Amino acid sequence: MLPKELLNSYHEILNGSGSVEMTHYIAELEMYGIKNMVRFIDEVYQNYDYGDIGEIIQGIDMSHYHYLPQLSIGVAISLYSSFENCLNSVCLEYEGTLETKITLDDMKGSAVFRSVRYLQKVIGMDLTGSLWEEIQAWNVFRNCLVHNGTVIRNQSDKKKVESIGLEVDEKNGDCITFSVDDLERMATTFHEFIKLIISQWREMHGTSK
Numbered sequence: 074m075l076p077k078e079l080l081n082s083y084h085e086i087l088n089g090s091g092s093v094e095m096t097h098y099i100a101e102l103e104m105y106g107i108k109n110m111v112r113f114i115d116e117v118y119q120n121y122d123y124g125d126i127g128e129i130i131q132g133i134d135m136s137h138y139h140y141l142p143q144l145s146i147g148v149a150i151s152l153y154s155s156f157e158n159c160l161n162s163v164c165l166e167y168e169g170t171l172e173t174k175i176t177l178d179d180m181k182g183s184a185v186f187r188s189v190r191y192l193q194k195v196i197g198m199d200l201t202g203s204l205w206e207e208i209q210a211w212n213v214f215r216n217c218l219v220h221n222g223t224v225i226r227n228q229s230d231k232k233k234v235e236s237i238g239l240e241v242d243e244k245n246g247d248c249i250t251f252s253v254d255d256l257e258r259m260a261t262t263f264h265e266f267i268k269l270i271i272s273q274w275r276e277m278h279g280t281s282k
Contacts, residue, residue: 096166097271100159104264107155110148111256146218149256153215156263160188163270167196185212198273204266210237211259214249223248 161184164177168191175195180187185208192198213233217223225231225247235241238258240250 093166093170093274096163097274100163100267101264101271103155103159104260104267107152108257108260108264110151111253111260145251145256146223149251149259150215150218152256152260152263153211156267157184157188159263159267160185160270163267164188164191167192167274171196192270196274197277198270200266200269200273204262204269207237207262208266210234211262214239214251214259217249225249 161177167173168176173195175191177187177191180191180194182190189200189205193200210233213230214237217225217230217234225234225241231241231247234249239255242248242250
């Protein structure tokens with residue numbers, strides 16, 4: 074069931090609140106969806122048939138172990154990609170609505186960093202703070218999954234991922250270990266950042282919820 078604030082947004086869209094609010098609604102809906110994705114993987118873990126090792130792990134809270142690794146990695150990368158796509162869609166909507174001379178494509182950088190730079194430099198938002206710091210650390214985490222197979226290659230990246238509560242197993246080749254709880258925190262951080270952007274837009278342009 075959708076949260077009340079999303080249902081309210083949907084009804085206001087039906088009453089003609091405009092394409093920007095439609096984009097806001099879709100962005101929040103997608104963020105709500107990635108949280109459900111994490112809950113789905115948790116259910117998979119809890120109901121997984123461990124076969125012969127079932128008796129060994131009985132009674133252990135497996136949410137704190139990095140198991141079914143390919144599924145875990147796939148979900149983590151998908152979470153980040155969904156967030157990246159949301160930011161891109163929001164930026165393009167703002168660009169079209171305000172008809173800004175500087176476009177998203179004009180900005181240096183790529184993906185999330187380009188979108189945030191556009192929102193700050195062109196739209197005039199202030200997105201600095203702890204949420205943005207966390208997102209940059211989740212970006213390091215994502216890159217390690219995509220390019221290094223969970224292995225941390227340098228101390229700078231190690232400090233970044235540890236700053237968001239992830240652990241690096243030095244005895245196992247400097248691999249990042251993460252849990253369902255970590256993925257849920259990741260999804261929550263992304264959702265909070267999207268809500269911050271929407272809130273600042275509404276403050277700047279005289280709309281409110």
